[in-house]
Amino acid sequence: MTLVWRNRLWGLAFALALFSSSMARAEEKIYVVTTLPDLADIAARVGGDLITVESLAKGIEDPHGVPIKPSFVPKLNRAQVLVIMGLEYEHSWIPALVSEARNPKILKGNIGYIDVSLKVTPKEVPTDLSRAKGELHPAGNPHFNLDPEGGRLIAQTIAEGLTLNFPQHRATFEANLKAFLAQLDAKIQEWKVMARPLSGVKFVSYHQDFTYFADRFGMEYVGTIELKPGIEPTAGHLVELVQNMKTEGVKVVIREPHFSEKVPSQIAAQVGGKVVKLPIMVGGVPEVKTYFDLIEYNIRELLKAAQAAGVAGKV
Numbered sequence: 001m002t003l004v005w006r007n008r009l010w011g012l013a014f015a016l017a018l019f020s021s022s023m024a025r026a027e028e029k030i031y032v033v034t035t036l037p038d039l040a041d042i043a044a045r046v047g048g049d050l051i052t053v054e055s056l057a058k059g060i061e062d063p064h065g066v067p068i069k070p071s072f073v074p075k076l077n078r079a080q081v082l083v084i085m086g087l088e089y090e091h092s093w094i095p096a097l098v099s100e101a102r103n104p105k106i107l108k109g110n111i112g113y114i115d116v117s118l119k120v121t122p123k124e125v126p127t128d129l130s131r132a133k134g135e136l137h138p139a140g141n142p143h144f145n146l147d148p149e150g151g152r153l154i155a156q157t158i159a160e161g162l163t164l165n166f167p168q169h170r171a172t173f174e175a176n177l178k179a180f181l182a183q184l185d186a187k188i189q190e191w192k193v194m195a196r197p198l199s200g201v202k203f204v205s206y207h208q209d210f211t212y213f214a215d216r217f218g219m220e221y222v223g224t225i226e227l228k229p230g231i232e233p234t235a236g237h238l239v240e241l242v243q244n245m246k247t248e249g250v251k252v253v254i255r256e257p258h259f260s261e262k263v264p265s266q267i268a269a270q271v272g273g274k275v276v277k278l279p280i281m282v283g284g285v286p287e288v289k290t291y292f293d294l295i296e297y298n299i300r301e302l303l304k305a306a307q308a309a310g311v312a313g314k315v
């Protein structure tokens with residue numbers, strides 16, 4: 001073999017080695033699966049370049065009843081970490097999938113199972129759990145992601161969970177968390193100012209999901225179209241709701257994207273109010289691509305609706 005050929009072969013071997021080490025680095029990314037898209041967006045911020053993340057649910061689906069696809073099981077099988085909202089939010093679909101996935105790391109109680117509700121003080125914890133009263137919120141209201149302070153708890157819990165699983169990356173997760181929270185803090189200050197005219201504004205929604213949001217921005221939740229979370233309304237309930245709205249002067253009706261527009265429109269018409277379609281997760285409407293988009297979009301659209309209905313406060 002000539003020297004030239006030998007050098008060429010060495011060059012080729014070197015290039016191959018470089019190629020395979022960069023492949024290995026790509027494969028070495030931590031694979032994170034989340035139930036909902038908000039968790040994926042926040043996990044991507046906290047995990048940065050170290051992770052790849054996928055959400056099982058899409059933002060337009062009903063998070064309480066996500067249609068199960070066969071592709072979910074291999075994803076959960078490969079997941080190094082699973083991030084869930086908790087408070088039984090996903091109880092109708094995630095436990096069965098997790099047990100099907102044959103991945104001990106992400107079983108409840110193991111460190112690969114990150115429940116972001118652990119730092120949350122749940123609101124509306126039921127005292128009576130008979131089936132007739134609905135069973136979609138058995139551990140209290142799980143829609144804390146709609147409050148930006150809920151976003152802070154989600155990010156902190158994800159950072160702690162990732163660090164527990166991958167302690168060698170602690171410094172990176174901490175730095176990423178710090179950057180996320182600095183941005184969130186600045187946004188929360190802006191949102192508080194932006195949302196001032198919403199203070200005292202009364203509203204109803206289809207499902208009981210805006211509790212944490214309403215408390216954060218001083219809005220008044222008067223009722224829901226559903227009888228109880230997950231229980232469709234009766235005619236009597238709707239009559240009572242409209243009566244109550246008239247007495248209380250409620251003009252804003254929130255419709256979540258996975259519910260049909262018919263009943264919210266009828267109710268709004270009866271009180272001379274406005275329907276506003278608001279996503280409850282990232283991706284619920286095309287404009288909402290990130291967690292920050294979600295909060296900002298909801299404040300902005302509620303302001304528009306309240307102003308159009310003549311109930312927005314003056315600042």
Ligand SMILES: [Zn+2]
Pocket residue numbers: 064136137142143207208209229
């Ligand atoms: Zn719910």
